[in-house]
Amino acid sequence: MIYRIEYMKRFSCLFVFLFLPEAVYSDTYFELSVEEGGETYASAEGPASYSGYDFTRESDVNLGGGLKLAIGAENFIGESEGEDAAKALTYSIGFIRRRLDASNGDASFDVFTVDAIFNWLYRNHQVGIGASLHLNPKFESEIDGFSPVNIKFDDALGLVLQYRYQLFPGFLLGIRLTEMEYEAGSIADDASSIGLFFAYAPKR
Numbered sequence: 001m002i003y004r005i006e007y008m009k010r011f012s013c014l015f016v017f018l019f020l021p022e023a024v025y026s027d028t029y030f031e032l033s034v035e036e037g038g039e040t041y042a043s044a045e046g047p048a049s050y051s052g053y054d055f056t057r058e059s060d061v062n063l064g065g066g067l068k069l070a071i072g073a074e075n076f077i078g079e080s081e082g083e084d085a086a087k088a089l090t091y092s093i094g095f096i097r098r099r100l101d102a103s104n105g106d107a108s109f110d111v112f113t114v115d116a117i118f119n120w121l122y123r124n125h126q127v128g129i130g131a132s133l134h135l136n137p138k139f140e141s142e143i144d145g146f147s148p149v150n151i152k153f154d155d156a157l158g159l160v161l162q163y164r165y166q167l168f169p170g171f172l173l174g175i176r177l178t179e180m181e182y183e184a185g186s187i188a189d190d191a192s193s194i195g196l197f198f199a200y201a202p203k204r
Contacts, residue, residue: 012079013138026075031068033176033197039189041139042100042107061100061107062163063153063182064191070094070113071163074170074201090130090201091116100156112136117160128135133157137182151167153182156191166201172199 044062072092092115099108117130137153158180164172173196180191 001104006096008167015184021109023202026042026073027073027202029070029072029092030071030200031072031092031094031197032199033068033070033094033195034066035068035096035178035193035195036061036062036065037193038180038191042141044100044102059100061098061139061141062193063137063189064096064111064134064178064180064193066096066098066109068094068096068113068195068197070115070116077164086121088121088126089116090091090119090128104139104145107139107141107143109137109139111138115160117162119164126166126174128160128162130160130162131157132160132178132180134180134182134191149186151187153184156180156182158192170200172201173197174199 013165040062044059070092071094072090075089075091077087077089092113094113094115095110096113097108097110100106104167112135114133114135115130117128119126119128134156137156139149139151139153141149158178160176160178162174162176164174166172176195176197180193180197182189182191
């Protein structure tokens, strides 16, 4: 199973970049995403309130999870397949960060990302496959009574599957699945995630 996933990662990278020379035009791409999933490295519970109601809030720091901001370009490829269908390559660079502040310390996770995703577009529906390269993944924590933790993981390559829906021209809402694993020496942990994202690509 592991070998099959690794093969799919490499194939998705090759598949995406084969289409780069065929791009006919491109436009700027912006993305805001909330990513969840992966191994939990820190968690905390604390009181919170909303509209007069008190409750307990639980917060986690997961590998691969956090708020993501990305910018890049969306290249349309070849001739349009009629008025309703097209193909596009989206590539972007981004940053994911998650921070947890508690009464007895804090913890954080951050990573730089490079994504390349090939999309099939039909009317308002868009399905994509591609790859995500995570650069310098890092987890840090300082908890009272414990030694500070600073783990720098190796760069990692993951497989990406996504679906986007065009709300109206230029504005997209989507869901993304990323298969990823981080390694640092003898440590190997799941960093896979599912993300809900909002994107802006002017020509769509």
